[in-house]
Amino acid sequence: MxxxxxxxxxxxxxxxxxxxxxxxxxxxxxxxxxxxxxxxxxxxxxxxxxxxxxxxxxxxxxxxxxxxxxxxxxxxxxxxxxxxxxxxxxxxxxxxxxxxxxxxxxxxxxxxxxxxxxxVEAIAISEPGAGSDVAALTCRAVRVSGGFIINGQKTWCSNAHLADHILLVARTDPSGSRHEGLTMFCVPTGTPGMEIRGIPTLGGKEVNDVFFTDCFLPESAVVGTVDQAWKQLMAGLNSERLILAASMLGRGRRAFDDAVAYVKERKQFGRPVGSFQALKHRIADLATELDCCELLVYRVAAMADEAPERMLPREASMAKLKTTETAKRVAIEGMQMMGGYGYATEYDMESHLRATVISTVFGGTSEIQRDIIGKTFGL
Structure with a gap:
């Protein structure tokens, strides 16, 4: 810790x-x-x-x-x-x-x-045709007297069904480049013209589609500057990646501790299975990887605290990539070490696996994180 x-x-x-x-x-x-x-x-x-x-x-x-x-x-x-x-x-x-x-x-x-x-608050960015390619979003916000009319669909909106407000990113000006003409809005849930529909997943009730049909938002709903949301969004995504990394560090450590506790108690061939070299070495590797993740996550957090205005795209993506992939590996290895019990709902390992596998997708896939990191080196 x-x-x-x-x-x-x-x-x-x-x-x-x-x-x-x-x-x-x-x-x-x-x-x-x-x-x-x-x-x-x-x-x-x-x-x-x-x-x-x-x-x-x-x-x-x-x-x-x-x-x-x-x-x-x-x-x-x-x-x-x-x-x-x-x-x-x-x-x-x-x-x-x-x-x-x-x-x-x-x-x-x-x-x-x-x-x-x-x-609880939520964010609506992704669309059916704009996931990893955020700049491709098409949900429109058209200026009218006193505000904006919103039309379009957002998807994979975590916690929209629990939220008081949804932070919406919509396109207010389609005439410029893909990264221009985007605006953030604060939309109270329950606003006429907005509908939230849950998406069934392995994780239960977590994510939603959000539909906007002639949804009126007053001028006061704008967050920041009209047409200038791209930089605002990038700053938020870097924070999201770091927070997700911290969360998966915790989940990965829990999966690790659960696996260690099991292999210490489970006996086969007259001895605890954790005493066999194959498992002992797996545990050693996973412990080392988790410690590396901890150092990375909190180094980036310290950098953010020292200079809150910094974007830290490379560092945040590294933290998200390394920690989510490591947590997923820990859960998969933990299930393997526990055998059939790792798959049974009697133990928590199967839920660790579900939680960690999806973490390499949301907040930007591992492939996107690698692409971002590469770009920061001018590639």
């Missing part, structure tokens, strides 16, 4: 203790998530809000507890390790960034203050 300062160590220890008490058993987690079909528990989230944890990274001027990206990453990591059902946090933490950097004072008070009090 990373601890940059004594305060960070105390924060992490408090989260760990909370998770052991509230979400430490399968029975507790099933009761909070309708037997694992929900990724987010409003009850647990509200308790964390009361403790001030959801305000990590948000200025006290807007109801937060302060801190920086290191605090946000610690919260994401330790709640993931503790299997706390707070799936709404990632998109919420990512959405906070554009509002904090580009929002009006009224938007900051409403959105950032709401986050600190336990409200």
């Amino acid at each position: 990373y601890a940059r300062t004594p305060e960070h160590a105390s924060f992490a220890d408090a989260i760990d203790a909370f998770c052991r008490a509230k979400t430490g058993t399968r029975a507790q987690r099933d009761a909070l998530t309708q037997n694992g079909t929900e990724a987010h528990s409003p009850a647990i989230y509200a308790q964390m809000a009361e403790l001030g944890w959801l305000g990590a990274g948000i200025s006290p001027d807007h109801g937060g507890s302060g801190g920086g990206m290191t605090d946000v990453c610690l919260f994401a990591e330790r709640t993931a390790y503790g299997l706390a059902p707070v799936g709404g946090y990632i998109t919420t933490a990512v959405a906070a960034g554009p509002y904090a950097k580009f929002g009006t004072e009224a938007q900051k008070e409403k959105i950032l203050g709401g986050i600190a009090r336990g409200r």
